[in-house]
Amino acid sequence: MDNHVVLGFLITALSALTIPLVLSAVRDSVGEAAARRYLPVLVLAPYAIWVAVSLDGLVATLGAAAIVAGLRASRTRNRGLKATNWALAAGLFVGVAALFSYSAPWLGLSIVCVYFARRRAFLNVVTGIGALVPVLAAQLLGFGWADGLVAAETDYASRVAPYRSVLWWSAISVVVLLLATGPAIVASARKLRNTAAWPFLVGAGAAVVFSIAAGLARGGVEHAWLPFFPWLTVAAVAPEKPAGELPPSPLLLTAVGAALAIVVEALLITPW
16 A cells, blocks of 8 residues: 555545534534434535545534634624634634635634624634634744735736636636535525524635636646535524424435446546
């Protein structure tokens, strides 16, 4: 077994931690019953086939950890130093994730929405400071995050933009998004306005919309958007009102998602 195989297993194992973290966030926001119903949808999601081939899976884990920490910080019973520590941890996770992916900070918008929804707006200051710590530390070590972002966009524009139409590749990226998330994203979008899971959809949705509007979605979104896919489908099993009834177990969503994953994998490994 060479180092590449070991590294692949390590990345996959760390990326798989996204599942319990997302489920923890769902349980904290919309209840344990919804989290149990979301488990098969999350585990058998079509986008899982890309987890082992990209560091974006690790970014997904860091982003999920940040959201969980933000939820813990904003709990009613957590006040003072305990809430501050959790909020600081949320910011640190976002900051570290930003060092791996320039799109990761968009998940911080979900944390901001959680704080305002729970009337803990002051925690935004603590989380913001925490997010700056890894970025400033990298700056002191010689890596300028902002400079790297500008350089990456310039390099992308010179190598990719002249050969890929913004309009066509934006449409292709949307198709990839629908294939990667399956029918669960439709069920989730229908409940955007009527579920406590709306902050997750806002943060992830804003990241996707920005990528498309800025013309950056020109290939590779199947793994670049891994940090956002789980949050786009999280409302599929959430109650439509805080005291509303839960929808039935999503057996059809799970079956279609799993079948779609098999089809996508078969197409990817078939030589043409």
